[in-house]
Amino acid sequence: xxxxxQPPSLSAAAGQKVTISCSGRTSNIGxxxxxxxxxxxxxxxxxxxxxxxxxxxxxxxxxxxxxxxxSATLGITGLQTGDEAxxxxxAWDSSLSAGVFGGGTKLTVL
Amino acid sequence: xxxxxxxGGGLVQPGGSLRLSCAASGFTFSTYWMTWVRQxxxxxxxxxxxxxxxxxxxxxxxxxxGRFTVxxxxxxxxxxxxxxxxxxxxxxxxYCARAWALxxxxxxTLVTVSS
Numbered sequence: 001x002x003x004x005x006q007p008p009s010l011s012a013a014a015g016q017k018v019t020i021s022c023s024g025r026t027s028n029i030g031x032x033x034x035x036x037x038x039x040x041x042x043x044x045x046x047x048x049x050x051x052x053x054x055x056x057x058x059x060x061x062x063x064x065x066x067x068x069x070x071s072a073t074l075g076i077t078g079l080q081t082g083d084e085a086x087x088x089x090x091a092w093d094s095s096l097s098a099g100v101f102g103g104g105t106k107l108t109v110l
Numbered sequence: 111x112x113x114x115x116x117x118g119g120g121l122v123q124p125g126g127s128l129r130l131s132c133a134a135s136g137f138t139f140s141t142y143w144m145t146w147v148r149q150x151x152x153x154x155x156x157x158x159x160x161x162x163x164x165x166x167x168x169x170x171x172x173x174x175x176g177r178f179t180v181x182x183x184x185x186x187x188x189x190x191x192x193x194x195x196x197x198x199x200x201x202x203x204x205y206c207a208r209a210w211a212l213x214x215x216x217x218x219t220l221v222t223v224s225s
Contacts, residue, residue, distance in 0.1 A: 002154065035211050037155070044218055045147075045155065050211035088155050090212070098171050099145065099157030 003028060004089050004102035011108040012079055020074040020105045022089035028100055030070045032092040036063075039086045039104075048087075049074060076107075084109050112136040112214045114189075114206050119219030126196050130219060132189035132206030140164065140184035142209050146191050148202035149218070156202070159191070173199075196223045 004024045012018040022034065036049040047056050049065035052072065064075040076083055089102040118130040132144070145160040159170045159180040168180055179192040189206050203218040 033210075037212070039155075044205060044215040045207075045212070046215070047211060047213045050213065056213060086154075090155070090157070092210070096172075097169050099147075099160065099169075101155045101157060104154040 002103040003093060003096070003100035004091065006087075006089060006102035006105045008103065009106045009108070011110055013110045014079050014081060016079050017075065017077045018079060018107065020076075020087050020089075020107070022072045022074070022102050024070050024072075024091065024100075025093075025095075026070055027095035028070075028091045028093040029067065029072055031094055034065070034067055034072045034089055034091045036065055036072075036074045037088045037090065038083075039088065040084075041086070045088065079109050081109050083107060112208065114208060114214055114216040116204060116206050116216040116219040119204065119221045121222045121224065122196055123225050124197060124223055126223070127192070127194045128196065128221060130191040130193065130204055130206075130221070132191075132216060134187045134189065134206075134208070137208070139182075139187040144182065144189045144209075145207045145212055146180060146189075147205045147207055147212070147215075148200075148221075149205070150199075150202040153202075158204070161189070193221070196221075198223050 033051045037045040039045040052067040053065040086104045093100045113135045115133045146158040161168045161180045177195045181190045205218045208214045
């Protein structure tokens with residue numbers, strides 16, 4: 001059971017938009033920054049979004065992040081087959097004094 | 111170019127020990143928090159431990175407290191994870207990653223705990 005909650009899987013057609021949700025508590029998402037990671041099978045995770053809504057250099061603006069209260073959302077527009085991957089949210093938990101991740105969302109592009 | 115490269119994984123018996131290393135390059139290592147994250151086969155990411163740039167603050171997930179020790183040698187640009195009293199449930203790919211946001215990850219090193 002992960003501390004942060006994500007839907008296990010989502011699917012959408014190429015070219016469409018998808019949103020992936022991540023819910024938590026005040027001690028993690030509510031009071032700390034949230035990040036999103038993309039992991040293609042067999043590869044290391046890659047940072048997509050940090051500090052809730054900022055994109056690292058090289059990440060296209062098709063990827064966006066938002067946060068409200070104890071929930072956050074990753075948005076991906078113009079879906080491409082290359083976006084098929086597992087997506088994880090992560091944050092610091094002030095009560096646990098530890099980092100926490102969501103269980104991951106497997107995105108299928110139809 | 112920022113790089114982090116893990117090493118030291120392998121097969122170990124339950125109750126045994128292993129020391130993982132992470133060699134960093136391309137950035138001022140001593141100014142960054144560093145984190146260990148693991149991923150059991152077919153499972154999601156699990157945060158393990160992190161350490162401040164100067165080593166003055168260290169945090170662990172509950173299930174490894176007292177068994178794992180994270181350390182760093184800033185003169186060698188290296189991060190370490192000493193793992194003792196290993197259990198089958200510690201079997202995973204172990205990644206090191208830079209900073210609070212985990213902005214750069216290594217390729218991981220596989221630790222298998224089995225008799």
